[in-house]
Amino acid sequence: MINRKKFDFTLAALLLLLILLGCIAIFSASSSKIGDNITSMNTWWKQIVFAIFVIGIIVGLLRLPMPIFDLAILPLYILNLLALVIVLFTPAVNGSHRWFAFGGINLQPSETAKLLTILMVSRIIAKEHLTEFKQILYGFGIVIMPVLLIVIEPDFGTTMVYWIALLAMLLAADVPLFYVLLIISPVVSIVLSMYWLAVIIWILILIFLLIRFRLSWVAITIASIVNIFTVLIMPVFWNGLKDYQQNRILTFIDPTRDPLGAGYQIIQAKIAIGSGATIGKGWMEGTQKNMNFLPEHHTDFIFSVVGEEFGFIGSMFLLLVFFAFFWRLTVVIGELKVRDRKIAAAGIFAYLMFQTFINVGMNIGMVPATGIPLPFISYGGSNLVINSLAVGVILKYLNERGFMK
Amino acid sequence: MNKISPILVFRIVLALLFLLLSAALFRLQVMNGTYYKQIAESNFVRIRRITATRGEIYDHKYRPIVTNVASHNLYLISGKVNNLPALADFLKLNFGLERADLEQMIRQNRFRTYEEILISDNIPYEEVLALSEQMNYYPELAFRVGTTRNYQYPNHFTGYVGRINEKEYARYHDEDYSINAHIGKTGLEYFYEVLLRGKDGREIVQVDSRGRSLNLFRNDGSITPVNGLGLVLTIDNDLQEFVNQSFPANMRGAVVVMDVKTGGILSYISKPGYDPNVFMQQISPEIWSELNNSAKPMLDRVIHAAYPPGSVFKPITGSLGLERKLIDRFTILSNCAGGMQVGNRFFKCWNHAGHGRTNLIEALKGSCDVFFYDLSLKLSLDDFHDYAQQNMVCVKTGIDLPNERRGFFPTTDWYRKTLGKKFAIIGRKVNLSIGQGEVLTTPLQICAYFSALANDGMWIQPHLLESTVGINRLTRDQVHPITKKRLPMSASTLKAIQDGLYAVCNLPGGTGAHVKVAGATIYGKTGSAENAMGRTTHAWFSAYMVTQKPDIAVTVFLENAGGGGGVAGPIAGRILNYYAGNIDKITRPVPIPPQFMSSDNTDTEVENPDANPAEKPTPEVGND
Structure with a gap:
């Protein structure tokens, strides 16, 4: 049931372009060049196999009758929660329990949980009669279950994705912006609590925005007091921590404190990207990559390979493709009229965009290393399949326009 | 209310984030590109x-x-x-x-x-x-x-x-x-x-x-x-050096010296030896073939090879007889006239002249085989097996070295599996009673057993590590506790065995009577074990010394060297003398007098070729 008139070729083409760019980057990242000899790991053709597989899945999804798709989500969500519980009992890989291994293929249930949770939340909070408060509460309730299970694994980076997606979905559900502002304000306050000037500016901006939203003075006062209190309580809380706990948090904020751990990778990625300069060193010619300074360069640090080999021009090209892709998504969200589909699309948009930003930001040393891969580009079956499937869901929703309304 | 479309919010956030990334990339690659290029080229960050x-x-x-x-x-x-x-x-x-x-x-x-x-x-x-x-x-x-x-x-x-x-x-x-x-x-x-x-x-x-x-x-x-x-x-370099030089040239064998109170090994020699330094360089083919010649210099004969113990096993047989109340120290068994008829086979004693009628002490002194043949007829094979293992013989001692051999003592089940249903268990027991047949022990097990006899029946795990030095001072017990175990024998049994060993070295007619140390009392046992490796017997001598100083136990084992008393005994004697302080300066290796090269032969029956002593399992490599 692929309707040519309704099928969004632009979005699909951008998706395919991203996957193709990913394959090119992975081929280079998984090869090393000594003298004139080039040796490659088998990752790049695995990625091509996954790409073909995922295109097949999207075609299948588009042909799937809508009622079956709608019915499947709740059972799949519950099964996924179970998988998240079971995965905690698997042997640890690199100190965390994240993967099921089936004959060389690793399944990461926290990846599938992202998409299913977004679909679940959109379904629940789209209901017309809900008050705004209940929308927030239900959304929070659905998200917290996978998040808690993922925190136990432990995998903190992934959980951030859920909160960002939830915020975007609440926005798309027409929950007023000030609610969102109120929810995130304590988090911002905690982050800024180390710099007094930043705190004062932030609180002033907050009060200004809340006045613009015409909240009652009582509400504004309470919000301000809560935020100031959060800032004041932080030093007490901080001093209560043990030295090593403080160090761990400081390293998370500033990885260069730990040159032998995460800091090393980030600095090396930065050197690789920086040394690419304007035009880059050419495909397969990245010296930092060839010298293998970066152990993870075909997964989380793939962007550094692109930056090193194709320079500023190449990395900007990749960023612009991403930008066009996300811009197209915002256009598409506006075209979706069924409420829960629109909310779901907004969640998917936010989660893909957040991952892209965090990953690229991590590669250029702007944000801490979190272990979030670059969507569509980084090597990894789970990453490619789930992210593409998420786009596939939006393509399906677009394809079904006009059937319901 | 000021209504802002969520899509507008998304677009603003999207644009801001990408602007931020682009700016950062511009700064990193275009503005600082040269700087990072230099770092990358020097490859100096690692x-x-x-x-x-x-x-x-x-x-x-x-x-x-x-x-x-x-x-x-x-x-x-x-x-x-x-x-x-x-x-x-x-x-x-x-x-x-x-x-x-x-x-x-x-x-x-x-x-x-x-x-x-x-x-x-x-x-x-x-x-x-x-x-x-x-x-x-x-x-x-x-x-x-x-x-x-x-x-x-x-x-x-x-x-x-x-x-x-x-x-x-x-x-x-x-x-x-x-x-x-x-x-x-x-x-x-x-x-x-x-x-x-x-x-x-x-x-x-x-x-x-x-x-x-x-x-x-x-x-x-x-x-x-x-x-x-x-x-x-626990090794003493002086003693190690002395034992090394006392070891007869061109012989294969092992010497272990143990402190009976601590279980520490004072000297650990296996010959022929090899120099571990050769492994620090690329090994040339000549050295490699030298290391793998027929004398097997790489083989650690103290623990990596098990041999028939011969007569040094007799104290175990004797103490089992005492413990099971089959005999007491005065019981006189069959008359030894150079052998004994068991069923349709005649088992010879090493002394063709015979020892006459003896009790346990005299049998140990003259190493009379017939006494133990007769005793073995009263023993159950599986009880014998268990008892040997309780004496920590034919089991791993747990010394702090890898790949220790266990040795071997057969059970009824094992015979049934190897020989089928029909076999004469009596003949097997007769052989085992004098440490022949299938029984295999390592020199270390024998030394630890004699050390336990010296230490009032308290067996202490032999070990090499005394303590660590450096940032951590750990005793051997802190690294890994040393096992101690009381041997399964009463005080009177122990006394009888000790008296027998005393007689060997101190009474006229004892097979080890020539091993004398001034100022100390020696308790020992000779052994000359028939084996599948050659005509000449393996020479064993295991002894312990009682003095004012801490007592030591010595086991000397020589492959195919001849009689225990004649060949191995003098070496043990020199070591004991050295330890007792009777020899100040090390002179040169002890030449073996030709008259000692063949005596004290334990002549067991060799009538049944497939039941040849120590053929199965092979004495040199792995039944482990």
Whole structure:
């Protein structure tokens, strides 16, 4: 049931372009060049196999009758929660329990949980009669279950994705912006609590925005007091921590404190990207990559390979493709009229965009290393399949326009 | 209310984030591109491993046994290779490394191209000097100073270290072994690897080619290496040296000297020996064939080979008889007229003249076989098996060395499996009673048993490690508790056995009566074991000495050397005399007087070829 008139070729083409760019980057990242000899790991053709597989899945999804798709989500969500519980009992890989291994293929249930949770939340909070408060509460309730299970694994980076997606979905559900502002304000306050000037500016901006939203003075006062209190309580809380706990948090904020751990990778990625300069060193010619300074360069640090080999021009090209892709998504969200589909699309948009930003930001040393891969580009079956499937869901929703309304 | 479309919010956030990333990329790549290019080209930002110094090994008076010495090693960074043929020629010319090997090495490390691969270690300093000028043409090569092991004397207990191989690397690289690491391969180096190796450190190298810090990292964050613990052994270098020199030339065998109160091994000799230092360099084919000749110099005859014990086993048979109340110390058994008829077979005694009618003490003194033949008829085979094992013979002693052999003592089940349903168990028992037949023991087990007899029946696990030195001072008990075990014999049994052993060395007619030590009392037992390895018997002598000083137990074992009393006894006598202080200076190896070369032969029956003593299991290699 692929309707040519309704099928969004632009979005699909951008998706395919991203996957193709990913394959090119992975081929280079998984090869090393000594003298004139080039040796490659088998990752790049695995990625091509996954790409073909995922295109097949999207075609299948588009042909799937809508009622079956709608019915499947709740059972799949519950099964996924179970998988998240079971995965905690698997042997640890690199100190965390994240993967099921089936004959060389690793399944990461926290990846599938992202998409299913977004679909679940959109379904629940789209209901017309809900008050705004209940929308927030239900959304929070659905998200917290996978998040808690993922925190136990432990995998903190992934959980951030859920909160960002939830915020975007609440926005798309027409929950007023000030609610969102109120929810995130304590988090911002905690982050800024180390710099007094930043705190004062932030609180002033907050009060200004809340006045613009015409909240009652009582509400504004309470919000301000809560935020100031959060800032004041932080030093007490901080001093209560043990030295090593403080160090761990400081390293998370500033990885260069730990040159032998995460800091090393980030600095090396930065050197690789920086040394690419304007035009880059050419495909397969990245010296930092060839010298293998970066152990993870075909997964989380793939962007550094692109930056090193194709320079500023190449990395900007990749960023612009991403930008066009996300811009197209915002256009598409506006075209979706069924409420829960629109909310779901907004969640998917936010989660893909957040991952892209965090990953690229991590590669250029702007944000801490979190272990979030670059969507569509980084090597990894789970990453490619789930992210593409998420786009596939939006393509399906677009394809079904006009059937319901 | 001020209504803002969510899509507008998304677009603003999207635009802001991408603007931020673009700006950061512009700054990183366009504005600072040259700076990072320089860093990248100098390849100077990396983590370097600082290898911890391996612990040294000392004797119990802190004299060195294994030390570290400086060595010059050649490393390759495969990612820097430009001209492979030239490099291959250079390495082949100077280090004899074949091109195929080099290519394989590079291939194996193709995903570790920034790590240094050790190509050749222990390069003589002259060669380093001679080559250093040419090295400028090969930036991918670098000499580094490291340490290597120096073994003070040939021995079998220290073992040696070697480059980690692929199998070991796959197994241990999670424990922070680098691809160039050295790892204990055998002996104490293997057994106490965890104590000896220490913990490697790390440093972050962030200097440019002029030595200026690049200041990329807030703090340098290096981890200093923790050096390995030194081992203090119970070995006494003087005694070890003396025993080594007393050992008759061109003979194969083993000598163990144990402190009976502590279980510590004072001297541990297996002959012929080999020098572990040969493993510190590339081994030439000549040395390799030398190490694998028929005398098997690599074989540790103290624990890695099990032999028929012969008559040194008789105290165990005797004490079982006493414990089961089959005899007491005065019981006189069958008359020995040079042998004894059991069923349709005649089992000979080694003394064709016969010993007459004897009790246990006299039987031990003259090593009369017939007494034990007769006793064995009353014993149950499986009880015999269990009792031997309770005496810690034919079981692993648990010495702190790898791959110890267990030895062997047959059971009824084992016979049934090997021989089928029909076999004459009586004949088997008769043989076993004098330490012949299928029973196999290691010299260490015999020494530990005699040591326990000296120590009022308290068996103490033999061990080499006394304590560690270095950042941690651990006693052997803290590293791993020493097992102690009371042998299953009453005080009166023990007294009877001790009296028998006393008679061997001190009463006229005793087979070890010539082993005399002024100022000390010797308790011992001779043994001459028939074996499948050759015509001549294995010579055994195991004894302990009671003096004012701490008492010691000595076991001397010589492969196919002749009679225990004649050949092994004098060596044990010299060692005991030396320990008692009667010999100050070591002179030269004891020549074996020709008249001792054949006497004291335990002539057991050899009528049934397939039941030949010690043929199954083979005495030399693995039934373990």
